[in-house]
Amino acid sequence: MSMMRKQFVQTTERALEKNEKLALVLGDISVFGFRKAFEKFPDRVYNIGILEQTTISVAAGMAKTGLIPVVHTIAPFLVERAFEQLKDDFCYQQLGGNFVSVGASYDYAALGCTHHCPGDVEILRALPGMEIVVPGSAGEFDMLFNQAFDNGRPTYYRLSERENAATHPVQFGKAHIIKKGNEATIVAVGPALQAVLDAVGERDVTILYYTTVAPFDAETFKANCTSSRIILCEPYYQGGLASEISEAMGRRPHTIDFIGVPKKFLTHYGKAEEHDAALGLTAKDIRRRIENIIDRPFPKTIQDKEIMQ
């Protein structure tokens, strides 16, 4: 079991203890991990079965009746299969709930495309009112969940097998400034931070670290974006926050590079690290792309063909 998933069990057990409104609904995963919770809170911990659409509606019914549901299963089944239930039953009805996935992007590389989910953040961003949390470590999950689980809004937590080496003192809804510099502004999301830190070394760049993707903290970005050369580095489909950043830049001319999972089916198996290498997402690849955007002259006009190529 990954560090984040173990942390999810501990954090939820503590929350069940402290808040008698909390109800945990498992889609037939992590059942062994939660064995103590099943014993201790038999009325509020359910292995509901393998029926994701109904599970989300049932959770909405619980939320209507004063409980705080925490629904947990593998990302594609939670987000993609039950998408309309998240839209109608939670977002449209303005109900609070927590949706905690495992199997981010290609964490389960060897299980194939049915079990990959690099599209979760992008499709959930289409839902008005859905909050999206992408912790970069087990400790960060604990902080973020405790800050947000009872806020009365629907919140998605994307747990991953991939973790950053360090835990940062993150706040729900706020970006965390890792460092400030002048050559470029790098926006790193969740576990994508590690490769960015390994890539930048001593380069004089700003790194803004986001663990809440929605709502997007434009204020911190606007106040700390030190360069018109921007690199967006995300652990899911590339360019997820592109429109938010573009909007935050307003009329300031800027150039931006999107680093993330390309939009194609990853039909190989193996290990996640092998996919990183094949997709150009290693620290070395990222360093090359950072240098490229820093070293290239800034395009002067839209007709500047040499630069635009």
Add this chain to the structure above:
Amino acid sequence: MVGLRKIILEAAHHAGEGHVPSALSVLDILWVLYDKILNIDPKNPNHPSRDRFILSKGHASLGLYAVLGTKEFFPLSEIREFGKYNSRLGGHPDTTKVPGAEASTGSLGHGFPMSVGVALALKIQKSSSKVFTLIGDGESNEGSIWEAALLAAHHRLNNLICIVDYNHSTDRALSVGKLEKKFEAFDWETRSINGHNQADIFKALSTPSERPVAVIAETIKGYGIKSMENNPEWHHRSPKKEELRSFLEEIRAV
């Protein structure tokens, strides 16, 4: 019932919008629920100890609004605003707007599973409130209906009653056949009734059970207006002025 039918027909006429036959199909059931069964106070519609009713087939909203308005959950005159830009009363109910509407439904196969969640939560909270939901036979094509049926029986939610408005509208597409047998196979108690006989409806909804109960109500889509009954042309159409006049005469004559 004449008054309720009149409200529905006039609202659809004014709005140029509405699923009139579906509203007429469920009207007797809704009236018995709100008049005799549900423990709910229109002046305090969110009281935690109330019984709940979720209209899973949200397109029958006009029937729900006619009953809620008559029972003074909101001013009855508001129904004249049905379907208008600033109205609280839309083609499908919005729980954040309509007093007494327990869920925002419209996409089929959502309200029933939500009712299961409400029933489960009430059990968790040791509440004795009951949950009623109304689905259609067309809606019973949705897989989530049967997911929810499986789940409710597994947790023995005997505080849940699911009424099926069986007006056979899906016979032409994907027939759901003998629904009693299907619900029985899912370990529900089933009761078959004439969905326009209010004494039958009352009995079926007021008899307790050890298991979740499915009430299979045989109904007629467009009940009470001969040219509308089981006529697919009327599924989503509003009566014009002349039609309204003749329909009102017809319902008054009964």
